[in-house]
Amino acid sequence: MAGHIQDRWYKTEIIDGKTVRTKTDRHGTGMRYRARYVGPDGTEKSKSFPDKQKRLAEKWLAHIESDMARGAYVDPKASRVTFQQYGERFIAAQTTDPATRDAVEMRLRLHAFPYIGSRPLGSFQPSHIRTWSRELEDALPAASYRRVIFGNVSGVFTAAVDDGLIPKNPCRADSVKAPKPAPGRVKPWSASQVFAVRAGLPGRFKAMTDLGAGCGLRQGEILGLPVDEVGFLTGWLHVGYQVKLINGRPVFAPPKGGKVRDVPLPDEVGQALAVHMTAFPPVKVSLPWLTPDGATVTKSLLFTGSDGKAVGRHVFNRHVWKPALVGAGVIPKPATGHPAEAAREHGMHALRHFYASVLLDAGENIKALSTYLGHADPGFTLRVYTHLMPSSEGRTRKAVNSMYLAAGAAHDGPGTAQAA
DSSP: OEEEEEETTEEEEEEEEEEEEEEEETSSSSOOEEEEETTTTTTTEEEEEEETHHHHHHHHHHHHHHHHHHOOOTTTTTSSSSSHHHHHHHHHHHOOOOHHHHHHHHHHHHTTTHHHHHHGGGOOOOHHHHHHHHHHHHHHOOOOHHHHHHHHHHHHHHHHHHTSSSSOGGGGGGGGOOOOOOOOOOOOHHHHHHHHHHHHGGGGHHHHHHHHHHHHOOHHHTTTGGGGGGTTTTTEEEEEEEEEEEETTEEESSSSGGGOOEEEEEHHHHHHHEEEEESSSSEEEEEEBBSSOOOOOEEEEEEEOTTTSSSHHHIIIIIIIIHHHHHTHHHHOTTTTSSSOOOGGGGHHHHHHHHHHHHOOOOOOOOHHHHHHSSOOOHHHHHHHGGGGGOOHHHHHHHHHHHHHHHHHHTHHHHHHHHH
């Protein structure tokens, strides 16, 4: 055993050439045994035990040395750091974009730190996570949002495991169940709904619908689209910017995930943008790049507010988009003095779903659609939209029907067609 057990109540002395044990000044007071060892970092570690617990001290020391031999050692003092203390350091060290970092910080601050923030990392058991998850369910009915929060908390624990502060992630225990994904599939709008919403928007914002439904752009990408990125002659639209909010302030940034891309520009969408530009010429807008204190970037944007500034998405969603949804009958008209109902599934993202449904119905492949939508993984696109792809039986019916029509015998059977 590389470590050893120190008995604080007795010391060994040599008296008259003999080795004898004598009482120390601490005899009978305080912790008697101290288990000592040298950790992987080269510093001495120890833990004290009371009288009559030498065997327990030896067992603890043997466990520590076994962990070191297996590469599973965790410094007992390091694991005393609380979840909130480590979580705050974890957030500060993230290299993700500022908006993502702010969102993670907000979720942990509101929904994790108040519940489990004061508990030391090394004391967590799966039961603590199960209790917290149940309390979260009472506070937040939306399973999809709880799943995101759970993932953020699990990410903190995973980092703590990687840093050697805890041996395993309590969120990944077999008895702990992450919130299930929200049930239901994407239900794309009909073309009549898209055009009804378009008709309900003010003139300066109507063409935003064309970019969402006709090119699959996200809201931030539409708000940050410069006129020089629209290839009216080439038939391509370059998506390289978006307007996003960082701490409530608008900034220019690359598209989500940095997925700069080129998207086919249909003639009808190009004409709609040309009409829009005639009525509402592009306006130069200057915003910081990536962060509120970033270098200033100036772009001639297709869409701005009546004040000539970048469109604020929160104001737009509440005071422009929601009334258009009500006018189109997508959501019910609110009672007098009350806001329109929450309609997350009918945000501007619904236009992207419509775009995907149109392309898939036309036979476009998943890889191309994934590229146009700016998804990092075609597998994600497939998981989201697989139910919108033409089914094998649908293709079969279409193929046979086409054969009948081509033979000129749609209702007389193939035998009649052959005889003819």
